[in-house]
């Protein structure tokens with residue numbers, strides 16, 4: 168029997184653990200949300216239990232696994248398997264996540280940044296099939312990227328290459344990123360900043376047509392609410408989406424100038440904002456890149472979508 172891969176997608180809100188076949192199909196998965204706010208040791212034990220649970224639920228043994236791949240939402244020291252920092256989970260400052268998990272299993276454990284894992288998933292079995300080089304950008308509560316060069320994940324010296332969300336695109340921006348810097352792409356165009364954007368737009372005098380209660384808590388603004396706003400042509404939602412799309416378009420332009428990739432794949436929850444958002448991103452990109460483009464560049468949506476993190480983490484074992 169062909170060995171299976173276990174994937175762990177450790178997100179800031181969602182923790183998915185699953186069994187994945189080498190062709191990228193998911194055999195089974197467990198999704199939990201109650202890891203949020205917990206410490207490192209709790210999460211290590213929780214992941215261990217969930218992996219064991221999904222193995223035994225499928226009448227399998229650990230020996231049926233090739234290994235366990237883990238995607239982490241933050242900076243990772245790839246060689247020695249430490250997390251460096253994250254703004255999506257409590258703790259995890261210089262934490263030996265890979266070896267803490269390895270102690271509980273007899274098969275190898277790989278740890279990488281979650282966007283690297285997603286990029287690898289797109290390369291293996293998604294919108295990046297057939298390309299030797301690609302850039303994957305995930306746009307959701309945060310923003311991250313994965314770089315594939317010559318069919319391999321490019322990690323840089325430490326393993327932190329591709330933290331594109333923290334490139335600064337507007338140093339005079341009103342928005343401070345979770346990393347503390349002003350004007351990161353992530354700070355200007357991700358879901359986490361939407362509450363501040365909403366407040367700013369209304370303070371600027373734009374009136375929302377969303378049916379919100381008088382005591383509305385602005386911290387509740389998220390991509391879903393903004394999408395509802397877009398659907399009813401709400402001027403505030405439209406202004407926010409336009410700004411976010413323009414910043415992402417600038418980001419893609421920067422990616423184009425640095426990497427000249429044949430394809431840029433966009434994934435993450437904010438892509439659900441739909442065609443207005445996606446076409447505005449492309450418009451901004453082409454407005455900036457103009458006649459500097461010689462070979463056509465494909466800007467496409469992720470194909471693996473919500474499971475890319477899980478499949479990609481598992482696929483790290485195949486790298």
Ligand SMILES: [Zn+2]
Nearest residue numbers: 333344346351
């Ligand atoms: Zn930042």
